[in-house]
Amino acid sequence: MSPLGTPEHGWIAADLHDALLPVRRQHGWRGSVGGVSVCIEGPREPVAPDYVLSPADCPRWGDLELMSSGVILVAEVVSPSSVMRDRKEKPYLYAQGHVPIYLLIDTLSSPQVVRVHHNIQRGTYRSTTTVDMGTPIMLPDPVNLELDTSIFKG
Incomplete structure (x- = not known):
């Protein structure tokens, strides 16, 4: 089990949850800050x-895990213990699991950045957009929302 992140780590995920409220309400989607396991098919x-956005009726593996192909977006907040996994391994893993959008919030890079991976083709994200934290970034379909990344600055 990975060590828990700092309070700031959790606050960033909670701020993302709040920012997605209009889209969640519009589509009837559910968001979860931590505590939800996703089964990579x-x-x-x-x-x-750190954050999962899914439809309320997302398919499950058993009672506890959401199936990755039913998830809309996953987000990771980079922490010292997860740098390589979040930056290098998870884009591949989430693309293999057919998660349409992988959002990486990297407060440890210099400069701090927010990265959106999307457009899966043959098990790989073919499109990646990176902005400096504080710059808006577009979350593509099916979310279709311009995200103000200044909410992640401490």
Whole structure:
């Protein structure tokens, strides 16, 4: 089990949850800050993203895990213990699991950045957009929302 993140780590995920409220309400989607496990289809690898956006009727693996192909967006907030996994391994893993959008909030990079991976083709994200934290970034369909990343600055 990974160590818990700092309070700021949790606050960033909660701020994302709040920012997605209009889209969640519009579509009847559910958001979860931590505590939700996602089953990556194929390797059947369980992961626990910092934030998960899914439809209320997202398919499950058993009672506890959401199936990755039913999830809309996952987000990770980079922490010292997860730098390589969040930056290098998870884009591949989430694309393999057919998660349409992987949002990476990297407060440890210099400068701090927010990155959106999307457009899966043959098990790989083909499109990546990176902005300096504080710059708006577009979350593509099905979310279709311009996200103000200044909410993540401490």
